Amino acid sequence: MKIKTWFYFLGEAFKSIYRNGWMSIASVGVVIVTLFLLGSFMILNYNMNFLSEDIKSQIEIVAFVGEDVESSQLDQLEKRISSMPQAEEVDLVSREDALVRLKEQLGEQGHLLEGYEDVESNPLRDSFEIRSRESEEVSALAQEIDSLPGIVKVDYGSEVVDKLFTVTRVINWVGLGFMFALGASAMFLIANTIKLAVYSRRQEIMIMKSVGATDWFIRWPFIIEGLVLGVIGTLVPLAGLYASYQYVVDWVYNNIPFLPLIPPSMVMEDIVKILIVLGVGLGILGSSFSIRRFLKV
Amino acid sequence: MIDFYNVYKNYPNGVSALIDTSFHIKKGEFVFLVGSSGAGKTTIIKLISRELLPTKGRVVVLGRNVARLKRRDVPLYRRNIGLVFQDYRLLNDRSVYENIAFALRVIETPGKEIKKKALESLELVGLRNKAKVKPLELSGGEQQRVSLARAIVNKPALIIADEPTGNLDPETSIDIVNLLRVINLRGTTVVMATHDKDVVDRLRKRVIELEGGKVVRDELKGVYRPS
Numbered sequence: 001m002k003i004k005t006w007f008y009f010l011g012e013a014f015k016s017i018y019r020n021g022w023m024s025i026a027s028v029g030v031v032i033v034t035l036f037l038l039g040s041f042m043i044l045n046y047n048m049n050f051l052s053e054d055i056k057s058q059i060e061i062v063a064f065v066g067e068d069v070e071s072s073q074l075d076q077l078e079k080r081i082s083s084m085p086q087a088e089e090v091d092l093v094s095r096e097d098a099l100v101r102l103k104e105q106l107g108e109q110g111h112l113l114e115g116y117e118d119v120e121s122n123p124l125r126d127s128f129e130i131r132s133r134e135s136e137e138v139s140a141l142a143q144e145i146d147s148l149p150g151i152v153k154v155d156y157g158s159e160v161v162d163k164l165f166t167v168t169r170v171i172n173w174v175g176l177g178f179m180f181a182l183g184a185s186a187m188f189l190i191a192n193t194i195k196l197a198v199y200s201r202r203q204e205i206m207i208m209k210s211v212g213a214t215d216w217f218i219r220w221p222f223i224i225e226g227l228v229l230g231v232i233g234t235l236v237p238l239a240g241l242y243a244s245y246q247y248v249v250d251w252v253y254n255n256i257p258f259l260p261l262i263p264p265s266m267v268m269e270d271i272v273k274i275l276i277v278l279g280v281g282l283g284i285l286g287s288s289f290s291i292r293r294f295l296k297v
Numbered sequence: 298m299i300d301f302y303n304v305y306k307n308y309p310n311g312v313s314a315l316i317d318t319s320f321h322i323k324k325g326e327f328v329f330l331v332g333s334s335g336a337g338k339t340t341i342i343k344l345i346s347r348e349l350l351p352t353k354g355r356v357v358v359l360g361r362n363v364a365r366l367k368r369r370d371v372p373l374y375r376r377n378i379g380l381v382f383q384d385y386r387l388l389n390d391r392s393v394y395e396n397i398a399f400a401l402r403v404i405e406t407p408g409k410e411i412k413k414k415a416l417e418s419l420e421l422v423g424l425r426n427k428a429k430v431k432p433l434e435l436s437g438g439e440q441q442r443v444s445l446a447r448a449i450v451n452k453p454a455l456i457i458a459d460e461p462t463g464n465l466d467p468e469t470s471i472d473i474v475n476l477l478r479v480i481n482l483r484g485t486t487v488v489m490a491t492h493d494k495d496v497v498d499r500l501r502k503r504v505i506e507l508e509g510g511k512v513v514r515d516e517l518k519g520v521y522r523p524s
Contacts, residue, residue, distance in 0.1 A: 005405060204399075207386055210346070211447070212376035213403035214369070 005217075012221035013228055016197045023196055024229060027189035031233025031282055034182035035275050039241040041175045042274070046267050048168045052160075054260050060138055061130040063145045066152040074126060077150055081128060086141045089131040098124040105258040125152075183282065190229055190286025194222050198294045205295070219295065223287050230283020234275050242268055298324045298455065298486050299345060304354035306340050306510075314340040316510040318354070322488065324454070327481045329497050330490040331521060332507035338490040341507075342459050345488070346378055347371055359454060376404055379448030379485075381458035385440045387432040393419065393443050394428040400447045418450040419443075422476060438469035442476065449480055456480060458489040467495055474500065494521040 017024045063081070065074065074092060082090045093101075099122055103110040116122055132141045138156050146154040198205070208218050246264045253261075299322040306315040315337045322328050330338045343349040344356050347363045356363045359377055366374055387396050397415040406414070419425045422442040432440050441461055448456055458477065462470035474489075474496050481487045491497060497504060497520060504519030505512060 001405070004408065008402065203386065204388060207388065207400065208403045209372075210375065210380045210386070211400040211404060211451070212372045212374070214372045217372075217403055217405070 001217075009220045009224050010228075013225040016201070016221065016225050017228060019200060020193055020196050023189070023193040027186065027193045027229050027286070028233045028236075030182060030186040030189050031230060031279060032236045034179060034186050034282075035234055035279060036237035036240060037175065037182065038179050038278070039237055039271050039275060041172065041179070042271050043241065043245055043267050045168060045172065046262055046270075048164060050262050051260060052164050060132055061142050061145065061154060061156040063128045063130065063142075063148075063151045064153040064155075065126040065128070066150055067125065069126070069150040071126075073150060077148065078128065080148060081130060081145055084141065084144060086132050086134070086137045086144075087130050088133045091129045093127050093129055095119075095122050095124045095126050098127065107257045109257075183278075186233070186282050187286045187289070190226050190283055191289045193229065194226055194287045194290035195294050197222060197225060198290060219291055222291050222295065223284060226283040226285075226287025227280060228283070229286075230279040230281070231276075233282070234279030238268075238272060238275055241271065298322050298326070298359065299488070300355075300357040301341070301344075302355040302357070304344065304356055305352045306337075306344065306349065307352045314510050315344075315351075318507075318510070318512055320505055320512055320515055322486065324486055325481070325484060327478065327487045327500070327502045328489070329500075329502055329504045329519070330488060330507065331492070331497060331504055334492075336507040337510045338507060339459060340510075342457050342488075342490055345455075345457055346380060347374060372404075376451055377454050379451070379453040379456040381441070381444055381448050381456065381461045383460040383463040385432070385437075385444045387440060387443055387447075389432050392429050392431055393424060393435070396432065396443060397447050397450050400450060404451070406451075414450050415446075418446040421449065421479075422446040436469070437465050438472055441465065441469075441473050445473070445476060445480075449485070452485075454486060456485055456487045458487070460490055460492065462491065462493050462496060470496055471499070497521040 065077065069077070078090055078092055081087055096119075099113065099117065102124070103113050106112060128145075130141070130145065132138050139159075142154045142156045142159075145151060205218055242264060245267065249261050249264055252259055299320075301318050301320050304315050304318045305313070307313050318337070318341070330341060332338055340349065344351055344363065345358055347366060350364050359374075361374065363374075388399065391399070394415055397418055398411050401411045401414060416425060416428070419428055422445050424439060424442055424446065427435065427439065432443060435443070441464075445461075448458075456477065461477070462473055465473065470493055477487050477489065478500070501518045501520070503517050504514065504521070506514035506519075506522075
């Protein structure tokens with residue numbers, strides 16, 4: 001078909017969207033909500049993954065030393081941990097070092113720690129940071145270290161990560177359910193809009209058929225109408241997500257500097273692809289459903 | 298041009314609309330289809346325009362067996378047939394010109410030809426000066442002329458008119474039929490289903506009379522009802 005014909009289809013589609021104003025707004029609205037939600041979940045997930053990678057890579061096991069342990073005994077403890085076959089690297093982090101590190105992490109907010117700096121008031125403990133040879137052995141190694149006298153608490157990254165993942169998983173399932181329901185209603189609303197469009201143009205369709213317009217010539221404007229509804233429903237949440245995520249990133253950077261977030265441009269690349277595919281898909285599915293049922297060509 | 302060979306048409310509700318109907322219409326003929334309501338006139342028209350398929354028998358139009366037409370060829374087939382209806386079937390939200398142009402546009406006529414063809418066609422039915430008027434501002438006879446202009450705009454070989462004068466007064470009816478005659482004289486075959494005794498009796502063209510789904514009379518230079 002000629003380019004001019006496609007412009008004609010597009011014109012007809014927009015006319016129809018305008019004619020069924022409220023139905024069009026409703027269907028675009030639900031597509032927007034669905035995709036906005038989906039985009040938000042994606043951003044959340046990307047950051048969760050990013051964060052857990054970060055945690056994992058930083059430290060594998062942290063073993064905190066009891067307050068009653070003399071500093072002379074620390075060397076001995078370090079040797080015992082180093083002698084464990086799975087331990088690859090062992091670092092002693094003194095209370096003072098830990099405080100300095102925390103202060104660095106807080107950046108501008110570092111002044112919050114003023115007054116804790118002398119040996120008496122330092123609330124932190126001495127600790128060992130241990131890296132294991134194989135990541136599967138982390139929890140076994142952690143338990144072994146935990147059983148040493150003088151060690152009061154063992155944290156290991158994957159434990160935190162596991163907890164994080166459990167939370168994320170629950171959020172994801174709930175979100176998925178929501179999105180499924182919303183996606184279905186978005187499709188239903190688009191289908192209904194197209195049904196109304198077909199109905200309001202039944203005279204035109206009848207004439208087109210009697211003068212010999214092809215089936216596809218009759219169908220295309222309705223398919224494009226669904227497509228346009230889907231695309232509008234995609235562009236709005238994309239713009240919204242980009243702007244709001246940018247805002248969140250800026251806010252976090254200024255207020256919670258030690259919380260790492262993925263830069264917007266990196267997340268958005270995937271989100272743009274997925275949301276466009278889904279928006280276009282919802283639009284086309286909705287309209288083809290109605291065309292098959294109500295447009296007898 | 299149109300050949301019905303022992304055609305039967307049964308509807309799903311059990312009605313037999315056509316029973317063993319055969320007739321042959323040659324190129325360039327002007328034929329009236331007459332008979333009371335339910336005699337089968339509209340069924341014949343729908344078989345010709347391939348809106349319906351025969352239950353049994355063969356319908357051959359323009360040398361093609363309509364039952365054998367592929368789905369995607371049906372629209373192309375219909376471009377050879379100009380359809381005119383009792384209720385005009387015009388789009389009342391656009392001008393007379395737009396109505397004709399629409400019929401050309403939806404079969405992808407090149408833009409340059411649309412204007413020329415549409416205006417030519419309106420000229421022929423005598424409505425060139427009303428091109429910008431909306432259909433509802435026209436009289437019934439004028440509206441039917443617009444629909445006629447639309448039917449002939451693509452120069453079809455065949456015009457099928459289903460009760461084209463059904464909503465018109467006697468004088469206007471004659472105008473419309475005269476117009477059909479002019480179109481016929483230019484070589485187009487015309488088949489007109491009608492209840493209009495005046496018109497049929499005045500023109501003395503071939504008459505095919507149906508009754509209960511059967512052809513009961515087929516005579517040249519016929520009248521509406523001989524008795």
